[in-house]
Amino acid sequence: MRRSSVTSPPPRSIVSGWKKPRHDHVHLTGTAGAGGQIRGPRHVYPGPVAEADIAVVDGLRITGLAKTAADIARASTFAQALTVFDSALRRGAAKKEIAEHLKGRRPGGPAARAALRFADKDSESVGESWSRAQMIAALLPGARLQREYRVSGKTYRVDFDWAGRLIGECDGMVKYDELLRPGESAETTMAAEKRRELALRRLGLAVVRWNWGMLERGEVVPLLIGWLDALGLRGASPLPVAAG
Known part of the structure; x- marks a missing residue:
């Protein structure tokens, strides 16, 4: 060269x-x-x-x-x-x-x-970044990234949080079998995710999930608008400009 x-x-x-x-x-x-x-x-x-x-x-x-x-x-x-x-x-x-x-x-x-x-370093995956791009284009209210909740001695970190009332989780393209630890099965991983979601719901939080296919089909923004409207959060502050 x-x-x-x-x-x-x-x-x-x-x-x-x-x-x-x-x-x-x-x-x-x-x-x-x-x-x-x-x-x-x-x-x-x-x-x-x-x-x-x-x-x-x-x-x-x-x-x-x-x-x-x-x-x-x-x-x-x-x-x-x-x-x-x-x-x-x-x-x-x-x-x-x-x-x-x-x-x-x-x-x-x-x-x-x-x-x-x-741009925000707390956006931890391609799916989360693409989700944020669609939210920004739709002028949705801002979400806090990677907020942590403590439930029954366990700490759960969520992808998106709107005013401590609505949680958004992007599953991306990762399959459960790609997340397995030694000795785990896809069923146990799915069960753990379900327990995590139930724990967050016990705090009074609404939890909504989406995946890569929904991003491709443009279904995420309409899904979020429905939840934000139902919870009276559409009038919240616009998406913040991240520092850094």
């Missing part, structure tokens, strides 16, 4: 952690300020890239976390950008640092900056 180029990790690198690049499809950013080009599996983005924005992983020069997140977000939808930013913040990137890479008049910049305003 030429010294004038640096590898730019694709979205999966942010969401799932740094991975060794696929050799059949490589993204590069020119460090000399040249324009971008696509030649077969080789995608070159316009530079330049400062040395401070370059990290070395397994001996390979790659763009750092903040710059990678910003570059991906500019070429993404609002929901995708929010997911990338949430993940980058969880991995230690700072909002101010990402914002620096979003300055200037480049395609996709305004939408990416809008997504960054709502």
